[in-house]
Amino acid sequence: xxxxxxxxxxxxxxxxxxxxxxxxxxxxxxxxxxxxxxxxxxxxxxxxxxxxxxxxxxxxxxxxxxxxxxxxxxxxxxxxxxxxxxxxxxxxxxxxxxxxxxxxxxxxxxxxxxxxxxxxxxxxxxxxxxxxxxxxxxxxxxxxxxxxxxxxxxxxxxxxxxxxxxxxxxxxxxxxxxxxxxxxxxxxxxxxxxxxxxxxxxxxxxxxxxxxxxxxxxxxxxxxxxxxxxxxxxxxxxxxxxxxxxxxxxxxxxxxxxxx
DNA sequence: ATGTCTCGGCTCCCGAGA
Numbered sequence: 001x002x003x004x005x006x007x008x009x010x011x012x013x014x015x016x017x018x019x020x021x022x023x024x025x026x027x028x029x030x031x032x033x034x035x036x037x038x039x040x041x042x043x044x045x046x047x048x049x050x051x052x053x054x055x056x057x058x059x060x061x062x063x064x065x066x067x068x069x070x071x072x073x074x075x076x077x078x079x080x081x082x083x084x085x086x087x088x089x090x091x092x093x094x095x096x097x098x099x100x101x102x103x104x105x106x107x108x109x110x111x112x113x114x115x116x117x118x119x120x121x122x123x124x125x126x127x128x129x130x131x132x133x134x135x136x137x138x139x140x141x142x143x144x145x146x147x148x149x150x151x152x153x154x155x156x157x158x159x160x161x162x163x164x165x166x167x168x169x170x171x172x173x174x175x176x177x178x179x180x181x182x183x184x185x186x187x188x189x190x191x192x193x194x195x196x197x198x199x200x201x202x203x204x205x206x207x208x209x210x211x212x213x214x215x216x217x218x219x220x221x222x223x224x225x226x227x228x229x230x231x232x233x234x235x236x237x238x239x240x241x242x243x244x245x246x247x248x249x250x251x252x253x254x255x256x257x258x259x260x
Numbered sequence: 261a262t263g264t265c266t267c268g269g270c271t272c273c274c275g276a277g278a
Contacts, residue, residue, distance in 0.1 A: 009278085010266050034278090036267065061267050062277070112278060152278095206278085207264035250265075250278080 001071075001098060001258045002026070005148040005221055007033040007109070007204075007251035011042060017247055019046055025239065027255055028070045029096065033109040033150045035064035042066065059089040065107045065149070071096040080108070081137075082130035090127070098260035103229070104138065104145035110152045113170030121170050124152070128179040135186055135224075144228040144260075147188075150251065151222050153180045155190065158199040159219040171220060189230035191223035191256050192238070203238055204251045212243055221254045232258040 004027040008014040011032075022030060030052070035042060037058045044054040047068050057078040058064035067073060073094040080091035090109040095102050108131070113124030131147075138145045154172040157163035166172035184190060192201070202217025211217065225233060235257040242252040 013266060034266095114278080207266095209261070209263050211264095 001028045001096075001103075001260050002255055003029040003031065003105070003146070003148065003223075003258065004253045004255035005031045005033070005107070005150075005223065006253040007150040007221060007249060009034050009249040009251065010036040012037065013247065014249060015043065015046070017242075017245060017249070019050070021239070021242055021253060022047070022050060022052075022068075025253065025255070027253075029105065030068040030253075031105065031107040031148045032066040032068065033064075033107070033251075034062075035066050036062060037064055055092060055094055057089045057092040059087070063089045063109055065089060065092045065109050067092055067094050067105060067107050069094070069096055069105075074102075080127065080130050081134055083126070086127075098144070098232075098258070101144050101228070101260070103258075103260060104143050106134075106138075106145060106147040106149075108147060108149035108151070110150060112152050113176065116168070116170035116173055124170060125175060125179060128176075128183075132179070132182055132186070135183055135188065139186060139226060145226050146229050146256075147224045148222070148254075150220060151180065152220055153177065153222070154218050154220055155180055155193075155222075159201070161200075161202065161214075161216045161218070166218065171218065183224060187227055188224040189227070189233070191225055191230075191233055191236040192219070192254065194230065194233060195236045201238060202240065203254055205243055207250050221251055223254065223256050225256075229258065229260070232260045234259055
């Protein structure tokens with residue numbers, strides 16, 4: 001089963017580029033972030049006619065996550081547990097049947113957190129605490145799961161072309177990386193780094209300052225796999241060439257191939 | 261390089277967020 005994550009930066013703006021990539025990459029599941037659309041306005045038909053089931057959790061203007069799946073989506077839940085007052089649409093879960101086991105899919109758009117320090121950064125760290133608790137719960141339930149999306153975290157210096165310029169940024173400051181490391185230390189596997197070592201692998205290039213042409217990128221879109229799913233990992237790749245196409249998102253798709 | 265893109269208000273530009 002091929003599962004991709006892709007921050008599309010607006011479904012309306014990506015109404016041609018997203019289907020084009022789906023037709024070519026043919027993932028079984030696409031976990032999307034920043035749909036920037038309310039659920040009623042999401043153009044589900046475009047994906048349904050390609051054989052995808054569609055589950056969205058959107059809001060007006062900002063954020064918003066979705067799951068497209070060729071296998072039926074069951075037990076869809078929306079919103080990250082732990083704060084009923086949180087109105088930002090950043091989390092969606094659904095179950096798909098693998099060849100042998102059910103697989104719980106978690107799609108996330110982790111808060112950016114800038115400027116740091118400040119209230120937006122406090123919200124990011126609090127959100128990551130809730131994410132840690134959700135991962136602990138899923139591990140305790142022993143249901144195979146993965147968590148995929150835009151983590152807005154640069155895990156290590158090698159994941160940025162210019163790490164020094166990110167030193168005090170919410171995506172890279174020590175507290176952010178420590179919170180991400182806590183997740184890993186629960187026993188989760190970061191899929192890309194389980195397969196590929198070394199610098200120069202990025203999933204985001206800013207629209208500004210010719211970042212793409214200078215390859216001034218960062219790697220912030222990740223898959224975290226529970227132990228059972230880590231055992232099924234066959235491949236993990238970044239479709240970086242997508243960034244060079246017409247009307248691109250500032251992120252590119254990252255995908256895993258699972259023996260499931 | 262002060263370098264871009266997206267969304268929405270109620271639009272013929274601007275602020276906010278990234």
